[in-house]
Amino acid sequence: xxxxxxxxxxxxxxxxxxxxxxxxxxxxxxxxxxxxxxxxxxxxxxxxxxxxxxxxxxxxxxxxxxxxxxxxxxxxxxxxxxxxxxxxxxxxxxxxxxxxxxxxxxxxxxxxxxxxxxxxxxxxxxxxxxxxxxxxxxxxxxxxxxxxxxxxxxxxxxxxxxxxxxxxxxxxxxxxxxxxxxxxxxxxxxxxxxxxxxxxxxxxxxxxxxxxxxxxxx
Amino acid sequence: xxxxxxxxxxxxxxxxxxxxxxxxxxxxxxxxxxxxxxxxxxxxxxxxxxxxxxxxxxxxxxxxxxxxxxxxxxxxxxxxxxxxxxxxxxxxxxxxxxxxxxxxxxxxxxxxxxxxxxxxxxxxxxxxxxxxxxxxxxxxxxxxxxxxxx
Numbered sequence: 001x002x003x004x005x006x007x008x009x010x011x012x013x014x015x016x017x018x019x020x021x022x023x024x025x026x027x028x029x030x031x032x033x034x035x036x037x038x039x040x041x042x043x044x045x046x047x048x049x050x051x052x053x054x055x056x057x058x059x060x061x062x063x064x065x066x067x068x069x070x071x072x073x074x075x076x077x078x079x080x081x082x083x084x085x086x087x088x089x090x091x092x093x094x095x096x097x098x099x100x101x102x103x104x105x106x107x108x109x110x111x112x113x114x115x116x117x118x119x120x121x122x123x124x125x126x127x128x129x130x131x132x133x134x135x136x137x138x139x140x141x142x143x144x145x146x147x148x149x150x151x152x153x154x155x156x157x158x159x160x161x162x163x164x165x166x167x168x169x170x171x172x173x174x175x176x177x178x179x180x181x182x183x184x185x186x187x188x189x190x191x192x193x194x195x196x197x198x199x200x201x202x203x204x205x206x207x208x209x210x211x212x213x214x215x216x217x218x
Numbered sequence: 219x220x221x222x223x224x225x226x227x228x229x230x231x232x233x234x235x236x237x238x239x240x241x242x243x244x245x246x247x248x249x250x251x252x253x254x255x256x257x258x259x260x261x262x263x264x265x266x267x268x269x270x271x272x273x274x275x276x277x278x279x280x281x282x283x284x285x286x287x288x289x290x291x292x293x294x295x296x297x298x299x300x301x302x303x304x305x306x307x308x309x310x311x312x313x314x315x316x317x318x319x320x321x322x323x324x325x326x327x328x329x330x331x332x333x334x335x336x337x338x339x340x341x342x343x344x345x346x347x348x349x350x351x352x353x354x355x356x357x358x359x360x361x362x363x364x365x366x367x368x
Contacts, residue, residue: 028290029288029290030289030290030291031289031290031305032288032290033287078316079307080284080307080315080316081314085284085307
């Protein structure tokens with residue numbers, strides 16, 4: 001519901017409509033307990049970014065966005081081989097390296113574009129990225145901490161859930177949203193004063209995770 | 219689609235996987251004792267040191283449900299006409315495998331229930347293709363003593 005609310009303000013979102021708890025429980029079951037409205041769609045879409053070193057970038061823009069860290073980690077594809085079904089070790093490892101590289105901590109991050117392929121994936125990301133203790137993810141949503149005006153906004157774009165999930169383009173689309181936010185060009189869904197952004201992208205069942213941290217000139 | 223399931227598995231792969239699928243053969247790394255199912259040629263933890271140290275063992279045919287989901291929208295070809303069906307992770311003496319549950323309705327099972335292996339037809343490769351058999355699990359309804367074959 002949060003991500004649909006954010007997507008409502010994103011002109012590029014696939015679903016620009018609000019949904020209610022009732023809508024979710026009226027939607028058909030896909031894989032119990034997940035219903036249709038717990039799942040991101042399969043979308044058509046494209047995204048582009050221009051990558052350059054900082055010096056070259058300055059020739060083309062006076063508002064470059066910097067990649068402060070980018071880390072990848074992997075895990076088994078089969079869930080049955082994992083120690084814990086409610087943790088993505090790939091996300092934990094990749095984010096640890098990303099935080100170390102950027103010399104930042106979760107409290108330094110202003111907002112996150114997360115891979116909410118299913119609603120539970122975003123809740124797991126709160127925990128695996130270190131924004132709350134294990135088991136507290138659900139409370140983050142209940143307390144509104146991840147709303148656009150919350151303590152740590154998640155998916156101001158609407159996320160995969162509302163913006164859409166064109167699988168191959170999703171990761172770059174996350175980077176695009178981070179750039180718009182850091183340039184304060186995100187209009188009605190702007191996270192106020194965003195200086196440091198993060199993207200969290202996963203592949204397979206979390207068998208691959210890429211965590212990127214971005215910053216801007218301040 | 220016609221009336222039959224159209225699937226895309228290859229006969230050679232089918233043949234390669236038979237021992238694991240029919241008899242629950244898995245591989246144990248003799249260096250660290252970890253057991254892998256489906257079997258692996260190398261232990262991903264011990265890596266090259268596990269060369270020549272992977273031993274074939276057979277998993278117990280009874281275990282318990284670790285978790286499960288009832289699938290209503292089938293992602294796999296060949297399962298479209300079978301929904302709802304149950305996919306479970308089952309613990310067989312400390313080794314977890316992913317499997318289908320059969321001979322039960324979703325409301326008849328719960329996490330922790332004891333299950334036993336049964337040999338079943340899984341899916342078919344069209345009218346003239348391979349019939350895909352394998353080991354799946356069903357709830358143990360009448361408690362009885364059993365000897366696990368190893």
